[in-house]
Amino acid sequence: MAVDPPSEIDSFLEALQGVPPRSLTACDGWTAHEVVAHLVSGVELLSEQARAHLDGGPAPVVDDWAVRDLPYQAMDDAVLRRRLEAGERDMTKLLEQLDPTAVIPGLGWGMPVGEIVLHMRQEFAVHRWDLVGDDDPGDEVLARPELLAHSVRMLQESLLARGLSGRNDGFEARIRCPGQPDLLVEARDGKGTLALVDPGDGPAVHADPAARLLLLWGRRPADPRRVRSELSPSELLRLQQLLRGF
Template identity: 40%
Template structure:
């Protein structure tokens, strides 16, 4: 058994699936709760498939796309899939533990970029927290999990460019620079920046005067992952209409 404990986020997702029917339509476009679960199981297995060759001193394979790795999991019955997620998540933690015990600063190729192995743990915590919200929506558990500052820090520092890549395809003013802050109480600001044709998210404690929107911390996590909180007053704009429209386009999904 791995000594790295299962995360609260993974526990919360698995618990939520016990009372969420597989056919419930999620907030992920085109996915039910079953397909969201398949996505997570396949992701955990894919991480293990990268780390096992690394441990053996063999080449790390390319990262397969969702379309390549998820169909076998989607085809499972829901009870079998939930058992498989439990197994794959535990196996992933054990493999990460073995890598880090030998090489704490290990870095591997993942989705065409370099990924520190230790970062897979907060990455999957983000995935479980976000996808739990996708299947059950707003509740106290989602509010607590999504408000954690270390999840925001990971999303911005590791995925800051990736989280706006899809949105750039819908950018109404792709050649214009853009600076807007997503502000949450008692937390660093998240800046959405477009400069010289490059877009990404940044964390800052610099109190510079820039256009901003105000959100609670959990809502901000949802928004940077391309979601929209159901309760409208959780996001309050202090920018003009064209700026808000462009902000929403850029944060339109991962």
């Protein structure tokens, strides 16, 4: 009998068991404790917002995520880890009661409910890598095509914002994976776009699916052989500057 692949949260929690709270991560300035604090802050806020909508009350809002995370960062790490698992289960149950196509005022980031679910799945997949780096279970979740498609649909403005800062030149490049659409990255007149397009045959950066999502989020796999470039040095540098992530 076929066994369902682990969810992103289950894969994250399994990896987290072997990570001490003060281990450094791929997130600048954050140890594992701060990564968990950020995730608990997010799942509990979404739970509060979804519950408020279902109860017909006002939804809590966040003006500054860094400020919201501070009380969570001050918590005992064991408590945080318990709250992460319980909070994610609570959030999932609440979101399942909502129309996945609906954009609900005061819930999440102005995305349809189904995109919020995908966003949190992606958060767990990417932050898992931030904790433990490259491994086969992580590659499996990062390679899920629906996560890349979510980023392209919903996050291009935020994912490209840092790399676009102060640049107005025109640029485009493709990141290619065998058997999948090309990821087209464009910058023009100070604005950037992402698109999944039919595969081309021109120069491109080639990567496996998991590595491609990491590149989009401003990260690089530990093994440089997983990413190969046919671009000129200046084009590759510009692409790397664009894909700086959050």
